[in-house]
Amino acid sequence: RDTAVTAEGGRHMTDASAQEPRPEPATPPDEAELAEAGLLLEVDGAVATVTLNRPERRNAMTFATWRGLARIGRSLPPQVRVVVLRGAGPSFSAGIDLGMFSGGEQPDGSDPEATDRFIAELQEGYTWLRRPEIVTIAAVHGHAIGGGFQLALACDLRVAADDAVFCMKEPALGLVPDLTGTKPLVEIVGVPRALELCLTARNVPAEEAARLGIAEIVTPRDRLDEAVRGLVDSLLAVNAGAAVATKRLLWQAPGNTLEEQCAAERREQIGRLREMFGAGRSAT
Numbered sequence: 300r301d302t303a304v305t306a307e308g309g310r311h312m313t314d315a316s317a318q319e320p321r322p323e324p325a326t327p328p329d330e331a332e333l334a335e336a337g338l339l340l341e342v343d344g345a346v347a348t349v350t351l352n353r354p355e356r357r358n359a360m361t362f363a364t365w366r367g368l369a370r371i372g373r374s375l376p377p378q379v380r381v382v383v384l385r386g387a388g389p390s391f392s393a394g395i396d397l398g399m400f401s402g403g404e405q406p407d408g409s410d411p412e413a414t415d416r417f418i419a420e421l422q423e424g425y426t427w428l429r430r431p432e433i434v435t436i437a438a439v440h441g442h443a444i445g446g447g448f449q450l451a452l453a454c455d456l457r458v459a460a461d462d463a464v465f466c467m468k469e470p471a472l473g474l475v476p477d478l479t480g481t482k483p484l485v486e487i488v489g490v491p492r493a494l495e496l497c498l499t500a501r502n503v504p505a506e507e508a509a510r511l512g513i514a515e516i517v518t519p520r521d522r523l524d525e526a527v528r529g530l531v532d533s534l535l536a537v538n539a540g541a542a543v544a545t546k547r548l549l550w551q552a553p554g555n556t557l558e559e560q561c562a563a564e565r566r567e568q569i570g571r572l573r574e575m576f577g578a579g580r581s582a583t
């Protein structure tokens with residue numbers, strides 16, 4: 300693949316559409332920060348792979364993990380078009396590291412404003428995954444529990460191994476899911492099914508997850524990486540600017556009236572036509 304051309308195309312397309320150009324990336328986290336967060340980051344041309352890397356703890360996530368994810372989101376190089384999230388070892392993620400509940404940093408809610416800010420900061424580790432400039436894929440195997448399930452839900456697409464099990468455990472622990480997961484879950488399965496899944500905190504196996512639309516693809520465990528690679532290749536084969544504009548369109552569709560969505564389609568298409576046929580079109 301000619302990543303230079305792809306990357307260049309991506310930049311031109313985004314600029315030409317004149318909609319929310321990507322901000323200058325912040326400094327990426329260094330090795331020590333990534334290690335403290337329990338994360339690995341590999342950027343290879345247009346593809347970034349983030350690995351949850353605490354296999355001995357089933358990739359249980361700490362506050363540092365979520366801050367690390369936010370930092371990765373803020374510092375992604377502009378050529379990146381696809382981000383894959385995966386877990387090292389037997390599971391995608393066992394959710395919050397249960398040690399966090401007894402650690403000193405856990406807020407007790409007595410200062411609502413400070414607690415609100417604290418949770419909002421952690422949520423930033425998830426919200427960037429919806430940015431239109433990138434398509435995000437969760438490669439899920441083993442357990443995706445609580446915050447791990449929500450991380451998979453924060454991605455645009457989920458590829459599940461046939462041993463994957465999803466579980467929204469928070470209500471069983473006296474909490475609500477607060478890592479951005481309730482909205483995508485309801486968008487995918489509807490309120491009644493989301494209620495049933497959350498309030499029973501039951502395990503959802505891969506095959507059922509596929510049936511419910513929680514996973515787009517289910518694959519044998521030993522072919523997960525191959526299935527993800529195939530999906531990434533297909534995503535990168537599509538015109539970069541059209542992919543950005545289309546993701547932007549699709550994610551706003553549920554919140555728009557038909558009239559608003561038609562107007563949004565026209566707006567995006569004007570950007571595409573200008574890019575393809577107008578005076579300022581890309582040289583690539």
Ligand code: ACO
Pocket residue numbers: 355356357359360389390392393394395396397398442444445446447468469472
């Ligand atoms: N936090 C801290 N440590 C964990 C967590 C966790 N969430 N999950 C697993 N570990 C640790 C275990 O304590 C164990 O440590 P040890 O080797 O020192 O005994 C090690 O990881 C391996 O765990 P096992 O339970 O032995 O692994 P197994 O593959 O049999 O089970 C499973 C995996 C199902 C994920 C199980 O560990 C589990 O249920 N974990 C707790 C899940 C949970 O309740 N998460 C919170 C959800 S709510 C939220 O995320 C906000």
